[in-house]
Amino acid sequence: MDSIKLTLPAKPEYVSLARLTIASVANNMGFSIGDVEDLKVAVSEACTNALNHSKNLDTTYDLTYVVENQKLVFTVTDRGVGFEPESVAMPDLNGKQLGGFGLFIIKSLMDRVEIISERGSGTSITMIKNLSTTHEV
Amino acid sequence: MNSNNIIDIGKTSMVSIKGEIDIYSIEKFRETIEEKMKTQAAEIILDCSELSYMDSTGMGVLIELRNKSKEMGQKIIMMNPRPNIKKLLALTGVDKIIDIVDNPVN
Numbered sequence: 161m162d163s164i165k166l167t168l169p170a171k172p173e174y175v176s177l178a179r180l181t182i183a184s185v186a187n188n189m190g191f192s193i194g195d196v197e198d199l200k201v202a203v204s205e206a207c208t209n210a211l212n213h214s215k216n217l218d219t220t221y222d223l224t225y226v227v228e229n230q231k232l233v234f235t236v237t238d239r240g241v242g243f244e245p246e247s248v249a250m251p252d253l254n255g256k257q258l259g260g261f262g263l264f265i266i267k268s269l270m271d272r273v274e275i276i277s278e279r280g281s282g283t284s285i286t287m288i289k290n291l292s293t294t295h296e297v
Numbered sequence: 298m299n300s301n302n303i304i305d306i307g308k309t310s311m312v313s314i315k316g317e318i319d320i321y322s323i324e325k326f327r328e329t330i331e332e333k334m335k336t337q338a339a340e341i342i343l344d345c346s347e348l349s350y351m352d353s354t355g356m357g358v359l360i361e362l363r364n365k366s367k368e369m370g371q372k373i374i375m376m377n378p379r380p381n382i383k384k385l386l387a388l389t390g391v392d393k394i395i396d397i398v399d400n401p402v403n
Contacts, residue, residue, distance in 0.1 A: 172321035261353035
């Protein structure tokens, strides 16, 4: 079981680095092209969430990838303002409520998602994607 | 995100959206579409053939500007989005409010 840890500045220009690294890890594990795209979106959404909840631009957030047997477990942990996951409303296409798409997308694309958040202390989003056996060569 | 090859044909205005749309490039994306909306073209076509990535930040701006353009009697059309982007458009339901076309010429 390999573990990789990155600490990124809470700045928009580094979110692409999270996508690059997860794509590399997932490709090495043998994920399909479609699953790699889903993983890139999920990590990017979680990083965007971390940035939106960060207290200022001088902070950092952590990204951990754990390569397990037949699955990738990854966590984005920020030290931001925190939020109540249950209170995030579904987005509204009429434009009245545009937030909430990120969490909705993460939950739709990943096999398992766990969110731990505390007001004032930060948020940790753990996502699990199973390695599909249908794509094995 | 890069945008160029802006083509205005009568009441249709086309702009090529390239690269990635995320929290870093989202304002450039918004400005590009808003600039096209100012031309008062009836249809604003976003050529997404070379757009490799878009996440919820892009979806949010698309919804917002689609609603704004609708009020102004304009229409935003996405042309040739890649399968990964099409999947997100379907997942979020954005494909129900924004026209998506595949241009076989490209």
